[in-house]
Amino acid sequence: MHSPTHHHRRALRRLLHASALCLGMAAAHAGWTPIAPMDEARTLHTATRLADSTVLVAGGDTGNVDGGNNPIALATTRLYNPAANTWSSGPDLPSPRFGHTATPLPGGNVLLVGGREAGPVNSANANSLLYSALTNTFAASTGQLTLRRSHHTATLLPNGTVLVVGGRGIAGQEALSSVEIFDPVTGTWSSGIDLPARRREHTATLLPDGRVLVVGGYDNGNIAAQSAYLRDPATGAWTEVPVPALNTFYRARHTATLLPDGRVLVAGGNSHVTTTLVFNPADSTWAAGPNLPAVEFGGNSATLLPGVPGNVLVAGGDSAGGASVIASTVSFASGPGQATRQPDLVTARRGHTATLLAGGQVLVLGGETTGDAVTNTGELYTHTAPLPPANVTAQPGDTQVTVRWQAPAGTGTTPAHYTVTAQPGGRTCTANYPATSCTVTGLTNGTPYTFTVVASALGGIDSAPSAPPAAATPSAAAPGGPGNAQAVPTLSQWGVLLLSALMLLAGVRLRAVGS
CATH class of the missing domain: 2.120.10.80 (Kelch-type beta propeller)
Incomplete structure (x- = not known):
């Protein structure tokens, strides 16, 4: 796990890089x-x-x-x-x-x-x-x-x-x-x-x-x-x-x-x-x-x-x-x-x-x-940074969130990999190009997080962070999490269910005859 100081430096570097892009200074990288x-x-x-x-x-x-x-x-x-x-x-x-x-x-x-x-x-x-x-x-x-x-x-x-x-x-x-x-x-x-x-x-x-x-x-x-x-x-x-x-x-x-x-x-x-x-x-x-x-x-x-x-x-x-x-x-x-x-x-x-x-x-x-x-x-x-990923979405799970994105429209340097960062806490996951998803683990259930994705070219030249950030709150009951899992009936339970269905069907037929 990276230290907080590491994450602060990374955040500062990306902030400066985004400012340079706004000023038309990408070539300086x-x-x-x-x-x-x-x-x-x-x-x-x-x-x-x-x-x-x-x-x-x-x-x-x-x-x-x-x-x-x-x-x-x-x-x-x-x-x-x-x-x-x-x-x-x-x-x-x-x-x-x-x-x-x-x-x-x-x-x-x-x-x-x-x-x-x-x-x-x-x-x-x-x-x-x-x-x-x-x-x-x-x-x-x-x-x-x-x-x-x-x-x-x-x-x-x-x-x-x-x-x-x-x-x-x-x-x-x-x-x-x-x-x-x-x-x-x-x-x-x-x-x-x-x-x-x-x-x-x-x-x-x-x-x-x-x-x-x-x-x-x-x-x-x-x-x-x-x-x-x-x-x-x-x-x-x-x-x-x-x-x-x-x-x-x-x-x-x-x-x-x-x-x-x-x-x-x-x-x-x-x-x-x-x-x-x-x-x-x-x-x-x-x-x-x-x-x-x-x-x-x-x-x-x-x-x-x-x-x-x-x-x-x-x-x-x-x-x-x-x-x-x-x-x-x-x-x-x-x-x-x-x-x-x-x-x-x-x-x-x-x-x-x-x-x-x-x-x-x-x-x-x-x-x-x-x-x-x-x-x-x-x-x-x-000579130019990659373009930032687009259409970022976040799917919550149990103590984790899966983040997905799309390659941006337009021309730009092809990334070598993508890095997803969660805030608060600064936990990350990395996916090599051309993958378009990865899962941030070790999150706290019930805590709201935002997620941004940065594309990095070989040599460490980063894109601006994706915007707007995607939001998700991990939970044990989130879709795909253990708390939301559906129980599978046992063999004996299947028998009970089948008998109930047959009795229900027989009751419907009796009512039909009686009418």
Whole structure:
């Protein structure tokens, strides 16, 4: 049983939290929480959210090397359950790889393409695989790419096909210009119109009108590019969209994030600049975005957060000149009109994955950390509190009350658990999400109680208490309590009852005859 001091502190914390929500200050509670670690360290892997909200993690570079000083890749996959904060094993890939892509398809399958195998630098493969979430298996190969590639991009187009652009090939192909298209209906690949320049570690962003914007990347001479191209969805042809000399724009390993208004925010990259650029597809023009606040990125991630228009979370990456790895995070808000520092990552990292979960949190996994060590750690970013539960009811029993509630309408961070608190006394019970009831025990019969429910996200960020509170008075005679139990007749009592019924029936018949 918790001490009164504990309950007073909890009540004060919830009171302060509710006040902050009223003042529109929920973002002040944003922060990072470590999760259960993976059993294997990995970087340059993929992490894909599935329809059931679990996350499929596939492949990756271990950070170790073999006798020939070649990196050792992983063929393993793992599944992360955010609600339970647990890991389980998935099916192995046919061969180890890193620097591949994973694209969720309509219907729930995931397409894995290419990647670098264990071995020399130019050891990319041409395999493509379909993962079935329904069977938790990889289907037979969906066919071979025309060219081997890793560090490419794969973009799901509005017609359901997947556009693969560029990447690193085999010897002499430090960067590719080729384009290939996968049709999931037929399970076949076809060639598209080549990109006008060779690119790897670039970005490809699907625009609302169906065009694809390719930005930056390394060319065949390992030089970061200052160029961008648009693909016409009708013809497949590419058009350059020149980048004006707004700032230094030699970028690779950067991020490009589609904003809710259709513009694209470009941030970070190996140019190690604090500037950002914003592309406007309405007139194919570029404008300077807000500067990063004294932080320089490369190998960073960027995730569009729900709930706040234009809010993009940029996390991790290299520091100035690539001398070290950083833990900084930055949030762009107001479409974007400003950049503000956010709480630092628990572990500095680059080359990690960042996955938006169904509840609005961001899951960061793996990557390289200080000293180029590859990590098995992960952490969860929560930027808003869960919404408070709704329609709370209380059913009294003997020295206990069962409290029920409903998940609130609207969007909010998915809770990890719910806590019900009884007043007076502060006794509690806890139910893990998605349960919607629990029973507070140890109450005093005859004492009126009120009950509130608080939803808590992983990391201890609480919702405001449910309102209005539910009321109930436990009693030995309450519904479901022993005092209200109905006695079950014994066997002899059943005989007496049956005889009485027969006599009653006979009396009715006699009266009927006599009349």
